[in-house]
Each structure stands twice: as C-alpha cells, then as structure tokens.
Amino acid sequence: MEKKTKAVLAVVSLLATGSLLANFVVLSANATSVKRSPFAGKTITIAYQQFGGGHQTQIWLSSVRGQFQKIYPGSKIVLEPINASENEYYTKLDLMNQSAKTAPDIMVEDTFLVNSDASAGYLMPMNKFVNSWPAWKRDFYPAMQKAAESTNGTVYGVPFNTDTRGLWYDKPLFKKVGLPVPWQPHSWANILQAARTIKAKAPGVTPLWFYSGKPMGEASTMQGFEMLLYGTHNTLFDSKTKRWVVSSPGFLNSLNFVKTIFTQNLAEPLQNALTPESSTIATQQLMPKQKVGILLDGVWEYSNWLPTGPAPWPKWNSVYGVAKMPDQNGDGYTSMSGGWTLSISSKTKNAQMAWDFIKLACNKNNMLHIDLMDANVTPRKDVAAMPAYKSAGHGILSRFASFNAFTHFRPAFAQYPSISNDIQNAMENVMTGSVSPAQAMQQYAQQVTNYVGKAHVTSVK
C-alpha cells in the first residue's frame, strides 16, 4: 500500500512539475509577444468612488480592464477605488489632482465639477480624441456632450451615465382616493391638489415626499428646489450676462411652494425631512409599505427594490408609476440632470492609453452594462434603442430617458457647492417657519453677493 501511494505521489509531482514548466515556457513566449503591444509595460490608474454596498463601477471597470488587457497584452491598469461619500470623494479627488505623483490617469468625474476642475487645470482637453471617434458625433445625445464641456466648448470627458428626475406615485393609492391613474399633473396646483386629496382620504400616508433642508445636502437642492425653480423659467445663473440670479419671482414662488407643503403637512414630517436618512426612510422603509403617495426623485430609486438592492420588493412595478414634473403654470415639463464622465488627468504620462481605455469602456456594450447595473439614463442614443435597455426596470429607465427632452443642468462653477448650501439654508428656514420666503430670499441674496461679489450677481423682477 505504502509503495503504491509513493508511486502515485511521484507521478503526480512529476506531472505537476511538468505542467509548471510548460506554463513557464508559455508565459515566457507570451512575454516576448507582449513587447510588441503599444502599451506593454505601461500603467494607468483609474480613480472612482465606492461607497456602501454598491460595487457597480468596480464591476464595470474590471470587466473593461480584462478586455483591454486581452487587446493590449502587457499593459497594466490599476483600479483605485476611493471609499468616501460623494462630497468627500470630490475633495479627495481634488487633493489627489494637486500633484503629479498622486493624480490618477483616468478619473470618474461629476459633470457639475467639470468646469471648475478644468479651470483648476486638473483635466486634459479631449477634443482631438473625441473628434477622431466616430461614435461621439453619431451616437451621443448632444445635450450629454454639452454636460462634459467647459463654457468655451472644450471637451473634458466622455459621459457614461446621466439621470433625470420626476414624480413617482402610488397607483393603487391614487385609485383608492379617487385620483386618476395614470396620473400626469400639468402644474404645481395639480400636485398640491393631489397631495391634499391624499392627506384627506388616506391618513397615515405622506402625501408628497420632498427633499428639503441641509441634512439631505445636494439632494435637497437638485431633487427639491431646482425641480421647482427651473419650472418657473427663472434660473440660478444667467448664462448671457454670466451672473448669479440672487432674486427672482421664480425663486420666491419655489420657496412659497416649500412653505406650503411643509406648513400644511402635505410633505413628510420635519423629523423625517431634516435627517440625512430621509431618502432611506422614504424609499426603503415607507414606500414598500405604501405609505408614500408621491415622491419627487430620480430614476435610480427602483434599484433599491431590485433583488440585488437594499430593500428587495418584487411588486414595486405594479405599485409605482412615474409622471413628468410640470412647470409651475402648465406650460411644459421640467427635469434636472447630472451624471458622470470618464476624464483624463492633465498630469498623465499615458494619455493615448487612457483614451483607448475610455473608448473601450464607453462602447455600446460596455455602456449598456454599466447603465443597466446602475439604473442610469444612458448618454448614447444607440444604447437607448437596444431592447435590453428598453425593457429594463419594466420600461421605467426608458421613461426617464424620455425626460432628456426637457431637462436642465446645474451651473457647473466652483461657487456652486457653496451656493447650493445657501439654497438648502433658505429652504430649511422656510420649512421650519423661522423666516418668510421673502426674507429667506433676501438672506440668500446677501450671502451669495458676499461670496461672489456685487459684480457677479443680478436680480430678475
């Protein structure tokens, strides 16, 4: 027995050594062919945000890395996830970009920072790259191309996702209280009327969940305030005169809307509004219990309820419908968009390799991959037309993609984050009733004027 075992062992070890040797020969043969690939021995790093449970960006980028290394053997791509919440990600990225030693070659960049990061000299102009790429002119929505451009038309990134916002509403609840299904309000008055009906006939349900105040940060400004303001035909920034609009009838009306819904208990109670958990409470706790009538929020919300999401809820599609956000007085619809781009650092030593990687990551199939995983609106027309995209989220993704027709972008300037904070302050002061909307607007005007200087502000009467 023992002898037999020894013999078997000997054969096995011989075979193992043999196969190892064979591997080695194959590897060294590969190594010689590697030298011929243009990016052999070159390394690029890619920085992106990773926070909480979601690893979508990582999955997408690793898959592209595999494809890239197959095409260009010997090239090295280092993924550099930054574990931080969104605001802290920007901070970290900007700190990294200050030195050539720490700057990543490719970065996942928020479109609203493109302008200010470009003017800081962190980003490389990409016009010559995108102009030589047929897909850019043919397949990308023009509005999405604009999102990655600076004010003078220089391209600083390829957008790989975007988003739009609208009204999620509970269909069974609407039927129960006698509101029409499908529902499409045409003015703010329509929304208020629906909320009042829900409040009267369905006690215990939050009629209209609306992000407001400082704890929810940028969500309050973008999903909340700006969804109102841009439906009044006033804006935050006058692009003709290049000045910040610090007071306007639209601004005042928007604050009045906030005051109405919070003081008349048409929105969520203050303690659910003034917490950073507001979105989690709404989408993961109360909506699956059908305790929210209407939610003004982005396309991505249904990813909460997918089997892979934090609050799986198979029935969501038969419960929630989506309506367009109307302008104030019924002359159209509005939405806000953000999104992310892949950008190249101005300090990179391997610009061509970085560009080839971006081109691969943003081709039709790879972009479909990330946009479906992330529940995002795609910036590519050809992806939007694919059957897999059209049927995603029971058609919800396509529905939100159609809001691209009337969407707006935030003013992408370095002052924006601080101005956004002042807007959240104004909202919070109004919703808690500590000042009137007119006073809040006056305080906002004062703050912004202090900050950007008198020469850069204007008022609309």
Next chain:
Amino acid sequence: MATAIPIQTSSLSQRKSKRPLWRALLFLAPAVIVMMIFYFGPVLWTFYISFTNVALTGPTATHYQFTGLRNFQLMFGSGSFWQAVLISLWYFIGSALIGQTVLGLLLALLMQRANPVVRAAVGAVVIAAWVIPEIVKAFTWFAFLSQNGTLNTVLQSMGIANPPAWLFTQPLLAVIIANTWAGTAFSMMVYSAALSSVPNELIEAAKMDGATFWQVLFRIVLPVIKNSIMTNTILITLQTLGDFTLIYAMTGGGPGTQTSVLPVFMYQQAFSFYQLGYGSAISLILLLMGIIASLLYIRLLNVDL
C-alpha cells in the same frame, strides 16, 4: 517631550563632565529639524494661505492671489460664522466648564471618600470611556441616541410609544453629554492626583478650628490645587475648542447648523465648499481663541484664588 530632553542632558552633563553645549545641540538637531518641517511647516503654510484665495478647485486652485484681509472681512461679516462661534461657546460651557471640570472634580472628591472597591469600579468605568477611540465614542453615542437606537428601544419597552429622535430634537445637548462622558475621566484623574497632594494636617487643623466642608473646599483644597485646575482647564478648553470627530460623526454639524461648531464650520468651508484660504482663516481665529482662553485662565486663577 522636547523640553524634557535638554533639561535632562544639561543636568547630566553638569554632574558627570563638562561637555560643551554644541554637542547637546548637535544631538538635538535631528529632532528639531523634523519638528520644524512637520509641525511648524504646516502651521506657517496655513498662516500664509489664510491671506490668499486658494481653493481646491476652480481657477484659484492653481493661480491664487494674495488677498490680504479679505477672508477675515468675509468671516466677520458672515452670520454663519458668528452662529458657529455662539454654538462653540455653548458647547464649551456645557461640556468643558460644567460637564468635565465640575463633574470631574466632584467624582475625584467622592472617590477620595469611597471605599477601595467602589473607587476601583467607578475608576474603571470612567476611564474606559476615556480610552475608547474618538470615532468609536461617536458611533456608540450615535447608536445610543438615534431614532431606532438603544435609548429609544428601552423607552419603548417601558411603554413610551413615540420617544423623540434625540439627535434631531436635542442635537447640541446630545453632543455635550457625549463629550462630557468622554472627557470627565481625564479631569477626574488630574484632580485625584492633585487632591492626594493636599496636606492632610492642613485639613485636620481647619476642621479643628471649626471649618465646614465648603470652607475647607474653597479656602484650602481648591487654592492648593489651583495649578492643577489651571492646567486641566486649559487642556480641556483646547480639546473642546478643536473637537471635530465626535460632533461630525454624531450629527454632521446638523440638523441645519445646530451643532456646527467652529471646527465643523471650518471643515465645511475648506473641504465641502473648496475654499481652502477661507477655511485656513477660520482655523487661525480658532488658534487665536485657544491662546486667549489659555492666557485668561492663567490670569484669572492667579488673581482670584
């Protein structure tokens, strides 16, 4: 540390042999150079950029200018800044003056009279709170006070249906309690050490003369330990003035700006709104406040006690 070394070296050299001073300096030089680079370097840099408009992003990230006192003008003209000063003041009065100093002294006094078992038990509990890392303290308190936290679970089991969301309704009080909890041990240890150095004969003599407990405390004990009180109060003040982790992790400075003490306000300006220069100017004011407070204590305690 750095001051202890030269004293030791010089006393040694006096005792043993007459070694020249330059040799001592030579041995100290590496430490001093490292200190200069890593300690004074950033301080000087912060001082410099607080007079510029340098930002993390935007055109002034790379091409920034010297703007003189503009940051300070902006700061003193801003309501948010004064609000942050006021919140810092409340936080300091609540958690440093009332919380840590008074509670620490009280605990130290009680511990003196307690039996050894009680003393050991209380000591262990209080010091346990002190040795826990700041961020763990913050999360412990967050878990305790949040809406579905331990405290509310206990309250609900006692029949209170809708206990308040403490971090929302009483945010400032919540962080004051947390900081008191975290820092009392330090005061207690300082005072315990100081109290044990008060000569017993002095107290006995006073008692013989008919002094009450309070007279002994205010006329004898406190004057004797006034140096410890001063050191302790300065240390607590500086720690509380610069407290960031505990508050930021518990409330993020909110809700609204209700717990935006100066360090949180500074962080937001520098890293959320990218205004590095402005943030540095705020930090300079914070430094100045620490210095003024320390000088004030030294003066007050010399004059009054």
